Each structure stands twice: as structure tokens, then as C-alpha cells.
Amino acid sequence: WVVHRSAVPDAQALHMELDVNGEVRQNASTQDMLFDVPAIIEQLSAGLTLHPGDVIATGTPSGVGFAMTPPRCLEPGDVIRARIDGLGELVNTVVD
Helix, strand or coil: CCCCHHHCCCCCCCEEEEEECCEEEEEEEHHHCCCCHHHHHHHHHHHCCCCCCCCCCCCCCCCCHHHCCCCCCCCCCCEEEEEECCCEEEEEECCC
16 A cells, blocks of 8 residues: 555655565665655656656665675565555565
8 A cells, every 4th residue: 555645744764674585684764765755756756747656766775685695686486575664565476
């Protein structure tokens, strides 16, 4: 589920978590982002029209599998769960 912006009092205080097969790989907050949410929306909307339901992908916090020693890449069958408190969750399964 996704909510109206009025339901998010502070977009810079949202906990984000990503796990692969139940193992937490990323655990961060929107306050750790290089650019704050309003600035990102302002920059994007200067060049394009944002519509309800649009997803803005902003990059990733630390914990990327490829940067691990040894690197850990996703494989078919892996289940990825990405969640932001108060906004919702996406769950995807890697396919061949």
C-alpha cells in the first residue's frame, strides 16, 4: 500500500529495511539520504510531471551484496522484501 503525503508527517524520518530470504541486508533511515525527499521531488518535477502512483527510486543504502566479501549476488528463487515504515512493502522473487 502507498499513502497520501498527509499521512507521512516527516518524510526524513522513515525507517527502511531490505531483506533477502529473511536476512536483513539493508537497514537505514531516509534521514541518511544525500538529498532530502522534498528536494528530490522538486528536482524531478522541474523536468517531468509526477503522477499518483509514480515510484521514485533514489539509490541504495549500504549493504549491497556485491560489495560483500565474498560478493553475494541474487539467484533464482531468492525472495527480496523492501519495506518503508508507514508506506508499505514490496516483495519480489528472482526468476531465471
